[in-house]
Amino acid sequence: MSQSKFGRYGGQYVPEALMPAIEELEDAYQRYVLENEEGFVDDFRARLRDFGGRPTPLQHAEALSARYDREVYLKREDLLHGGAHKLNNALGQALLAKYMGKERIIAETGAGQHGTATAMACAHLGLDCEIYMGERDINRQRPNVFRMRLNGAEVNPVTTGRGTLKEAISETMRDWATSVEDTHYVIGSVVGPHPFPRMVRDFQAVISEEARDQVIEKTGGLPDSVLACAGGGSNTMGAFHEFTGDDTDLYAVEAGGSSLEVDEEGGVAPNSASLSTGSEGVLHGARTKLLQDSDGQIMESHSVSSGLDYAGVGPELAHLVDEGRVTPVNVDDDGALESFHRLSQLEGIIPALETAHAFAFLEEEYEDLGEIVIVNVSGRGDKDLESVIEETAERDIEGAPDMDVFQGGL
Amino acid sequence: MSGSRIDEAFADGPAFIPYLAAGDPNIESTKEYVRALVRGGADIVELGLPFSEPIAEGSTIQNAIVRSLEGGMTPDAYFDLVEDLDIGVPVVCMTYYNLIYRYGEEEGPEPFVRRAAKVGIDGFVVPDLPAEEADPLREACDEYGLDLIFIVAPTTRGERLRRIMDRVSGYVYVQARLGTTGARTDVSDQTDTSLGRLDEWDVPKAVGFGISEREHAERIVTGGADGIIVGSALVDIVAEGDTDDGTVAERLERKARELKEGALAGGESRPQPERP
Numbered sequence: 001m002s003q004s005k006f007g008r009y010g011g012q013y014v015p016e017a018l019m020p021a022i023e024e025l026e027d028a029y030q031r032y033v034l035e036n037e038e039g040f041v042d043d044f045r046a047r048l049r050d051f052g053g054r055p056t057p058l059q060h061a062e063a064l065s066a067r068y069d070r071e072v073y074l075k076r077e078d079l080l081h082g083g084a085h086k087l088n089n090a091l092g093q094a095l096l097a098k099y100m101g102k103e104r105i106i107a108e109t110g111a112g113q114h115g116t117a118t119a120m121a122c123a124h125l126g127l128d129c130e131i132y133m134g135e136r137d138i139n140r141q142r143p144n145v146f147r148m149r150l151n152g153a154e155v156n157p158v159t160t161g162r163g164t165l166k167e168a169i170s171e172t173m174r175d176w177a178t179s180v181e182d183t184h185y186v187i188g189s190v191v192g193p194h195p196f197p198r199m200v201r202d203f204q205a206v207i208s209e210e211a212r213d214q215v216i217e218k219t220g221g222l223p224d225s226v227l228a229c230a231g232g233g234s235n236t237m238g239a240f241h242e243f244t245g246d247d248t249d250l251y252a253v254e255a256g257g258s259s260l261e262v263d264e265e266g267g268v269a270p271n272s273a274s275l276s277t278g279s280e281g282v283l284h285g286a287r288t289k290l291l292q293d294s295d296g297q298i299m300e301s302h303s304v305s306s307g308l309d310y311a312g313v314g315p316e317l318a319h320l321v322d323e324g325r326v327t328p329v330n331v332d333d334d335g336a337l338e339s340f341h342r343l344s345q346l347e348g349i350i351p352a353l354e355t356a357h358a359f360a361f362l363e364e365e366y367e368d369l370g371e372i373v374i375v376n377v378s379g380r381g382d383k384d385l386e387s388v389i390e391e392t393a394e395r396d397i398e399g400a401p402d403m404d405v406f407q408g409g410l
Numbered sequence: 411m412s413g414s415r416i417d418e419a420f421a422d423g424p425a426f427i428p429y430l431a432a433g434d435p436n437i438e439s440t441k442e443y444v445r446a447l448v449r450g451g452a453d454i455v456e457l458g459l460p461f462s463e464p465i466a467e468g469s470t471i472q473n474a475i476v477r478s479l480e481g482g483m484t485p486d487a488y489f490d491l492v493e494d495l496d497i498g499v500p501v502v503c504m505t506y507y508n509l510i511y512r513y514g515e516e517e518g519p520e521p522f523v524r525r526a527a528k529v530g531i532d533g534f535v536v537p538d539l540p541a542e543e544a545d546p547l548r549e550a551c552d553e554y555g556l557d558l559i560f561i562v563a564p565t566t567r568g569e570r571l572r573r574i575m576d577r578v579s580g581y582v583y584v585q586a587r588l589g590t591t592g593a594r595t596d597v598s599d600q601t602d603t604s605l606g607r608l609d610e611w612d613v614p615k616a617v618g619f620g621i622s623e624r625e626h627a628e629r630i631v632t633g634g635a636d637g638i639i640v641g642s643a644l645v646d647i648v649a650e651g652d653t654d655d656g657t658v659a660e661r662l663e664r665k666a667r668e669l670k671e672g673a674l675a676g677g678e679s680r681p682q683p684e685r686p
């Protein structure tokens with residue numbers, strides 16, 4: 001049981017119907033992932049390499065290093081197959097499901113990156129795949145919906161609530177409560193009931209395993225700080241895990257949205273900063289930090305980036321924040337959009353809007369981040385182009401390109 | 411753990427246990443509807459305190475929860491509602507753990523349970539609280555003399571079943587099928603198997619999930635259940651509103667009577683009553 005908690009956070013708050021499947025998963029996680037039974041871990045690593053393209057580079061960012069007068073390194077998860085860190089976890093869990101003899105995979109997705117990664121992994125492994133995605137996110141992230149369909153996955157729109165990640169997770173849990181005997185739920189972040197937060201972290205920890213070796217090789221030492229955006233927190237925990245025992249500052253950059261104020265009456269928090277502003281509660285299987293009202297009803301969150309738009313966060317991150325090991329910070333929608341354009345122009349890398357939050361924090365606070373800084377580039381921004389054009393048009397953003405070139409029509 | 415009001419509700423024959431979402435569509439209507447159900451023969455009333463993320467609920471009850479929350483339902487309003495009810499049958503509060511955990515100034519479930527006991531609530535069903543996480547709530551229930559009802563799913567076996575049955579009081583909620591709540595047109599054949607697994611325990615067994623008709627009630631009680639729990643089929647009536655067939659309250663009362671008769675008929679056709 002103690003395995004199921006991180007300090008006071010975590011646990012297994014799910015309907016009884018799911019508990020036997022969760023116990024089965026705990027057992028499979030122990031045997032295959034932790035003890036490498038049947039060579040699971042070797043198989044997984046080989047597939048991450050050949051199918052996924054690992055290791056990803058740790059790139060020295062010349063323009064950013066000059067701009068901030070320190071050494072900035074980029075961990076290029078955007079170069080992983082699918083364009084985001086999500087494949088590390090999706091491939092791991094889909095493969096585990098196959099070892100467990102499950103035939104069908106379900107998953108939720110926010111930005112569509114996890115759905116895409118899961119659909120790719122299932123096509124690769126020959127598993128049936130159904131993805132739940134909020135209606136609003138389907139419209140915000142259209143290219144990813146096409147990609148999932150191309151890989152043969154069903155995409156089921158979720159229309160309850162605001163139609164974002166929170167509702168998609170609830171709906172996937174309902175499917176699982178019905179289909180649990182032959183289906184595995186590939187949860188997309190370090191959230192949910194034990195063993196998901198621990199297992200997803202282990203699959204994502206490859207990011208910091210590589211980055212730690214790479215930074216030592218390139219600089220001869222450890223970084224002063226590591227920055228990663230945090231929605232549920234899987235790229236975050238992946239980028240932090242191997243550094244938690246070091247003397248490196250770890251910054252989890254949350255979405256400040258349009259404001260950190262909370263509209264208690266309307267049940268809306270126009271941000272997704274659960275580590276920075278949330279309170280303790282129980283959601284989607286775990287005790288963690290949440291955006292909730294004084295009665296304990298979950299708030300509707302907001303972020304310009306679908307992948308950060310969630311009222312909860314992984315229990316391990318909540319614990320590391322309480323312990324003072326991880327510093328939660330946040331930047332708003334405007335800052336993220338500006339950084340999206342800045343990175344595109346200065347480094348020739350179009351980042352995901354989620355990732356852009358980490359760069360916005362670098363822009364704001366670089367002076368306090370030490371000599372060597374690693375930013376985890378959790379994903380690439382192709383999926384965001386439509387919404388970025390729209391959001392940019394509503395704002396006056398320094399350095400943003402002029403889109404007048406499209407005015408002639410077809 | 412004997413002698414609670416819930417135990418008594420099972421004492422003379424099979425129990426009919428209706429569920430409604432409190433505050434759907436408003437507090438005054440809920441009081442009227444609950445009284446109608448009691449007139450129709452309810453032995454226990456499960457009253458849902460709406461939570462914004464009801465992961466165990468199908469679309470019927472999800473929609474009821476949305477209507478209730480939009481109508482301004484809160485835990486305090488819920489407690490006031492129950493305090494005003496005065497219906498003479500036990501009330502079971504069905505809700506999700508976050509609302510219990512967050513209530514009041516002190517940490518943990520104790521403030522919620524204390525207040526519940528004060529307004530006359532007799533027990534709890536918490537669909538997202540498996541036995542593994544239930545000890546703090548179980549302790550608070552023991553302190554105030556309330557029952558804690560657990561759900562047993564078709565997938566629950568062996569060691570898990572034992573762990574649950576060690577902690578349950580009042581009745582055990584036998585989930586008739588996998589999935590979420592919602593009215594169905596058939597009786598799941600998982601029901602009899604699930605009831606069979608519970609033979610060795612003499613806690614009353616109430617079956618829920620999908621029951622919507624008199625015949626379902628009869629069959630399930632014939633199969634060995636001590637009670638039937640009906641939610642979505644009643645919530646559907648509330649959602650429809652008044653029709654040519656009668657007001658919501660009239661139709662709820664009629665439906666309740668029908669289901670209760672089904673349960674009683676099932677009780678009579680059993681070889682011998684389990685609890686004379």
Ligand SMILES: Cc1ncc(COP(=O)(O)O)c(C=O)c1O
Nearest residue numbers: 113231232233234235307378379
């Ligand atoms: C590129 C990218 N980064 C970050 C996230 C946020 O997820 P997490 O916090 O689990 O890393 C997402 C989620 O969709 C994403 O697509």
